[in-house]
Amino acid sequence: MIDVEYRAWISIPNFPSAEGDAWEPFIDYMEAAHGEFGPVLGWESGRLANLVMSTDAESPTEAAQVLFAAAADGLRAVDLVDLYPSAVKIELAEDEPVPA
Numbered sequence: 001m002i003d004v005e006y007r008a009w010i011s012i013p014n015f016p017s018a019e020g021d022a023w024e025p026f027i028d029y030m031e032a033a034h035g036e037f038g039p040v041l042g043w044e045s046g047r048l049a050n051l052v053m054s055t056d057a058e059s060p061t062e063a064a065q066v067l068f069a070a071a072a073d074g075l076r077a078v079d080l081v082d083l084y085p086s087a088v089k090i091e092l093a094e095d096e097p098v099p100a
Helices: 023-037 060-077
Strands: 004-012 040-045 048-057 087-092
Touching: 004 060, 023 040, 023 048, 023 060, 048 060, 060 087
Parallel strands: none
Antiparallel strands: 004 048, 004 087, 040 048
16 A cells, blocks of 8 residues: 555643643644654643644554554653543644644
8 A cells, every 4th residue: 555644733732721731742742752653732622632643654543553652652651541532533734834
């Protein structure tokens, strides 16, 4: 099979808000450890964070598994162990990145 680029929106409920300090160590870790996925963090509403990343994979399932694992690793690394990704939305990546 041929690898194609997939983009994922990974929802993390109850994430500390954008005004708090917890998100900075998380995104710093994601950029250092998983920078090849181009992590971008944003908030949908209140405390629902969306982590947007992309990777090349043979299938959407493979992309979801890889990116979900990276998000979970990031949460554990910065001691946000009570949080866990709750949903993953996958689509083919387009030429232009979309906002988080």
